Every structure is written in structure tokens, then in C-alpha cells.
Amino acid sequence: MFIEGKIKSYITERGFGFIAIEGESKDLFFHIKDFPNKSVEPKIGEKLKFRIVEDNGKLKADQIVRLDLKQNTADLEAHLPQRSYANHNASPRFNKRSPKGGIFTIVGLIVIAVLAVLVYNKYQDYRQAQQLKAQQLIEQQAQFVEQQREALGNLPVEVLSEQGHRNLEDQTYSTNKPRSEKVSASIDKQNGVQHQQSSQFKCDGRTHCSQMRSYEEAVFFLRNCPGTQMDGNNDGQPCERQFGR
The missing domain is CATH 2.40.50.140 (Nucleic acid-binding proteins)
Known part of the structure; x- marks a missing residue:
């Protein structure tokens, strides 16, 4: 209590x-x-x-x-005097929406949209440039192989394949040379291949496919050794069945 x-x-x-x-x-x-x-x-x-x-x-x-x-x-x-808090809570400038604030918001959104479009267009241009560059390199490689065939004549497919897989920068540089230099370079490469095969293989009297240990050896014997019997259809490709050609 x-x-x-x-x-x-x-x-x-x-x-x-x-x-x-x-x-x-x-x-x-x-x-x-x-x-x-x-x-x-x-x-x-x-x-x-x-x-x-x-x-x-x-x-x-x-x-x-x-x-x-x-x-x-x-x-x-x-x-204490009574106050009307409903009318004095905030400044009048906050009670009414400022028109300048709305304009700034719209301008900001427009700037963002323009920047987004510019970035997208830049990306598309970059992709197209990359695709064009890749296409040009492919065409240059195909032209290079075709020029090799024209310059070297009936060259075995293996040699063309080996030369066709050279470094891409070497191929681009080679296609920009004058034609006389390209023909000379191709002949030098062919002579180098033939010299390498000559040092590896030697005519020793063998004339049949069954006596060959590789397709490259058969090609060497067909072209450099007399009396060979390895090209029945006379197409310049020896021992086609034996080596799956």
C-alpha cells in the first residue's frame, strides 16, 4: 500500500x-x-x-x-503552446517535388542509354573486325597453297600438307612477297625436302611395294631409282593400297 x-x-x-x-x-x-x-x-x-x-x-x-x-x-x-506538427515536419521544398530533380533524373537516364548504345556498337565493330581478319587469314592460306601447287607442279600431297601448316605469321609474310620471290622460296623448300629424303633413303635394288617400309620411302624409290614396279596406274602415287592412299 x-x-x-x-x-x-x-x-x-x-x-x-x-x-x-x-x-x-x-x-x-x-x-x-x-x-x-x-x-x-x-x-x-x-x-x-x-x-x-x-x-x-x-x-x-x-x-x-x-x-x-x-x-x-x-x-x-x-x-506550453500547442504546435501543429503536421504542417511543420519538413521544409516546403521537401513537401513539393522539385521539377529540377525530375529533369536531372531524365537527363541522367538519357546519358546512360546513349553510353550503353555506344558501348554495344563498339563491341559489334570489334567482333566484325575479328571475323574479317580471320576470314582474310583463311583466304591468304588458301591462296598460298594454290600458289605452291602452281609453282611446284605435281608435288606430293604430304609435302603440300606439311608446308600448308606453317606458322600463320610466316604465311602472311610470304603472301606479301613478289611472285618471283615466292616461286623461288617454294622451289628452295622443295629442294630441301628432296635433299632430306635423299639423305634418308638410298637406291639399293628394291623395286616392289612389299619391300618398302614407309610411303615416303616408296615415293623416293619411284622417283629416283630405276626399275621400280610400285605405280600400276601411273598416277605418281606408289603403293596406294599398302599405305592406304
């Missing part, structure tokens, strides 16, 4: 005092820690409402309500 009383004394340095209760001869102890609002110092004569509890065998005030402080706060709020 709550009872009422008034502060009779208070020692600021020690944070406690006593409450005088009407009809009671003995004052009641209280401590500042039991006050709901410790920021406002208790004053002598201030009205309080509280409960009496026992603490370590002694009675004291607890759950203190400061009646005078509560009344003063209510009076202060009652005398």
Missing part, C-alpha cells in the same frame, strides 16, 4: 535523507537510488508517495513517486 509524506531532510553528499509521515513520530529513511528521477535533486518539503519495505532489518521508502515534480511537469506541459 502506498502512503504519502514529505521530505524532512536530505544530505546531498551522502545521497540519502528522511521522510516525515503524518501521524508517525518516527521519520522514514530513503535513498536517492530509489527515486525515479535522480537528475533532479530532492528538496525539503517535497511531497512523495511510496511503499514501506524492510531492508536488512530496517524500514525504508521504496517505489517512490515524486508528486510535486509530477505536478510541475504536467503544469509546464499545459502552459
